[in-house]
Amino acid sequence: MAITLPKAPTPRKNDLQNLTVLLHGGKKIGKSSLCASIPNAVFAATEPGLGHLEVHQVSIQSWQDFLDFCNALVTEKHGFKTVVIDTVNNLYAFACRAVCVKHKVEYVGDFKAIGKGHVLANNMFYETMLKLANQPYGLWMIAHSAEKEIETRTEKYMKTVPQLPDKAAGQLLGMADMILFADLHEEKNEKGKSAFRRVLRTKPSKYYEAGDRSSALPAFIDLDYRAFAAAYESGVAAKNNKAASPSQPANVQKPAPPTEKPAADAAAKK
Secondary structure: OOOOOOOOOOOOOOOHHHOEEEEEEOOOOOHHHHHHOOOOEEEEEOOOOOOOOOOEEEEOOOHHHHHHHHHHHHHOOOOOOEEEEEOHHHHHHHHHHHHHHHHOOOOHHHOOOOOHHHHHHHHHHHHHHHHHHOOOOEEEEEEEEEEEEEEOOOOEEEEEEEOOOHHHHHHHHHHOOEEEEEEEEEEEOOOOOEEEEEEEEOOOOOOEOOEEOOOOOOOEEEOOHHHHHHHHHHHHHHHHHHHHOOOOOOOOOOOOOOOOOOOHHHHHOO
16 A cells, blocks of 8 residues: 555544543452443453443453454444453453464463563554554453552552553553543541542552543543543643633643552552
């Protein structure tokens, strides 16, 4: 295919249903429930757990099942506008298993060349996910979280990250427009008693993986799709108004830097 240079800049992703989102958090915190409220969504269900939700879903039990699902998205007529993968942890495991079956080994670490199995699995996984992300659908990738020890020259600390091998995690983080961390936010009343509410954290922190390329979201939002959509649309509108009237910047309150540690452990001790 011949390559031609662009005549105009690529439009910003202002439509919620054009976003690629990586959503991670602890088990049972409400990630699937949030995604169940996304309009016109279809779930690629790689693990059980959606029985309490009324959603359109396709059971994915192997890498081939996922390839068939992606093919059906392209070839069949449907009204779906967003794909939800629940979870990418299991999907990556299916990719590893497919590589093992193809090369007749038991584990990806059993290849004679050290690291070859992981390279093959990572490449197959990333290429397929990238093709899906480039389709005209929104893409939400749900992942379980895990704690990873970070060591610098001056300190050691724990960071909550998607529960994937470093290479695969880096690939998904790189393609995502947003990385949302589902967590518990601690609030204290006048008597000093703590209460916790479920939130989405959207800004980078040393203690958890999160980020928002749109810069349209506040530091945290209630763990609810309607709250997320309202916050995003409000933020995009404010940015557009500011761009249209640079001499009159929009009056948007800047959130405090999200430096607090994840509250899930603290809540568990209560």
